[in-house]
Every structure is written in C-alpha cells, then in structure tokens.
Amino acid sequence: MKENFLINIGLGYASKFSGGSLVDQVDAILPQTQCAQCDFQGCRPYAEAIVRGDAQINQCPPGGQVGVDALAELLEIETMTLNKEHGETKPKRIAVVDEKICIGCTLCIKACPVDAFIGSSKVMTQVVASECTGCDLCLPVCPVDCIDMIETNEGIETPFLNYYQFYDALFEKQTEESIQREKARNRFNFHEKRIARNKKERADLLQKKMVALTEKMTKNTAQKEKIDAAMRRVSESKAEK
Numbered sequence: 001m002k003e004n005f006l007i008n009i010g011l012g013y014a015s016k017f018s019g020g021s022l023v024d025q026v027d028a029i030l031p032q033t034q035c036a037q038c039d040f041q042g043c044r045p046y047a048e049a050i051v052r053g054d055a056q057i058n059q060c061p062p063g064g065q066v067g068v069d070a071l072a073e074l075l076e077i078e079t080m081t082l083n084k085e086h087g088e089t090k091p092k093r094i095a096v097v098d099e100k101i102c103i104g105c106t107l108c109i110k111a112c113p114v115d116a117f118i119g120s121s122k123v124m125t126q127v128v129a130s131e132c133t134g135c136d137l138c139l140p141v142c143p144v145d146c147i148d149m150i151e152t153n154e155g156i157e158t159p160f161l162n163y164y165q166f167y168d169a170l171f172e173k174q175t176e177e178s179i180q181r182e183k184a185r186n187r188f189n190f191h192e193k194r195i196a197r198n199k200k201e202r203a204d205l206l207q208k209k210m211v212a213l214t215e216k217m218t219k220n221t222a223q224k225e226k227i228d229a230a231m232r233r234v235s236e237s238k239a240e241k
C-alpha cells in the first residue's frame, strides 16, 4: 500500500535548516502545484503572505494537513486544521488529454502555469507527465472537456519491517519530492518571465505602431496644409486677373 501522508513528516524541521530566507523556507514546504487555491497567484506569493502575517498557514489543500503541520513546525506556532473552504486534499494526479476529442484550440497551453503542454494551434495537444503538477487549471478552459486527471499512486510503500527501513524510504521519497518541487518552481518562474516578456514585447510593438501612425498622420496633415495653401494661391491669382 502507498501512503502519501507520510511524505512530509519532518519537513518543517528539514526546511528550517535548509538555509535561505524565511520566505524561501516556507516556499520549500509548499507543494509548488501553483493552483492558486490558497487565494494567491502561486506558492511563492502565498509564502510571502504567510511571512508578512497576511495569510493563515492552513490555506493550501494540495499540501494537506501534513503541510499545515510542517509550516507550524517551521514557524514554531500552534498548528491548525486545514481550511476546507480552500478545497479538498486530493491524491497526486496528472492531466491526460483524450487526443481523439482534442480540437487543438491551445486554451489549455495558455492556462498551464508550468508549461506542461506540448502542441500548438490546430495540432493535437499532449501533457508532459513529468512536468504536470496536477493543479487542475487546464480543466475548466477546455471547450470540449477532453482532459482527465488520473492518479499517479505516488507515496511511500508500507508496512515497514523496522524504523531504519521507514526512515530510509522517507528520506528517499522526500528527496525525490523536493527535486520535483524545485523543478515545478523553476518552470513556474520561467513561465511567469515568459508571459511578462511577451506582454512587454506586445506593448513595445504597439507603442512603435502608434508612433509610426502619429508620424504618418502628422505628415499627411502637413501635406494637406501645403496643398490647401497652393490651391488658395491659385484662386487668389485667378481672382486678381
């Protein structure tokens, strides 16, 4: 049997001694699903809000109760019950596209915070399983409902013969999870930078077009004024004759 809830045991203490700022340490505990269920636009903004005192530690459903306990452990405060108003804790899942139904509209590609989709306009889209954090954000945008979430059955195999076996398995799994979180964090940061860069490029292009249009209009106005003046001179000279 695989037990997911075991994975985060001791994570709070591990994070405390991992170095970095307090925000880094809080962020290191968060699952990096980037699902925004905590009411913040990703794990890092939520970590910053916790450290500022603007958010409670119990707002992250993907982290579950064990995640709340780990945050309490790190911050040396009383733990609290996971706030279910932010959603239910689900087993780790990944998105799978039904290629027979997909129409290649790319809406899921735009919605994915970690760029886990491959594909482009009118081409069948697929999810790179190793990059998917299971955030569900692609589900509501699909117009033909062809994305399914499937459980990955990750966790720690139980039972154990002794404590050594348990701690070995725990250490191995936590290391693996920490690498996955780091990867998701980097992909999210890259995604955010790419979106910001694209926005800036579009704004710069628009600005250039506006300048060119204004120049053209100014030029046209000047030309029109020249023509009007020439026409006036012709009529005046005709009138004098």
Ligand code: SF4
Pocket: 030, 031, 032, 033, 034, 035, 036, 037, 038, 039, 040, 041, 042, 043, 044, 046, 059, 060, 061, 062, 063
């Ligand atoms: S996993 Fe989702 S709910 Fe949890 S901190 Fe990250 S963005 Fe917020």
Ligand code: SF4
Pocket: 094, 095, 111, 112, 113, 114, 115, 116, 117, 127, 131, 132, 133, 134, 135, 136, 137, 138, 139
């Ligand atoms: S593929 Fe879907 S579920 Fe997976 S990370 Fe991207 S948006 Fe989230």
Ligand code: SF4
Pocket: 097, 101, 102, 103, 104, 105, 106, 107, 108, 109, 125, 141, 142, 143, 144, 145, 146, 147
């Ligand atoms: S949103 Fe749905 S239909 Fe559109 S590309 Fe993605 S999976 Fe295909």
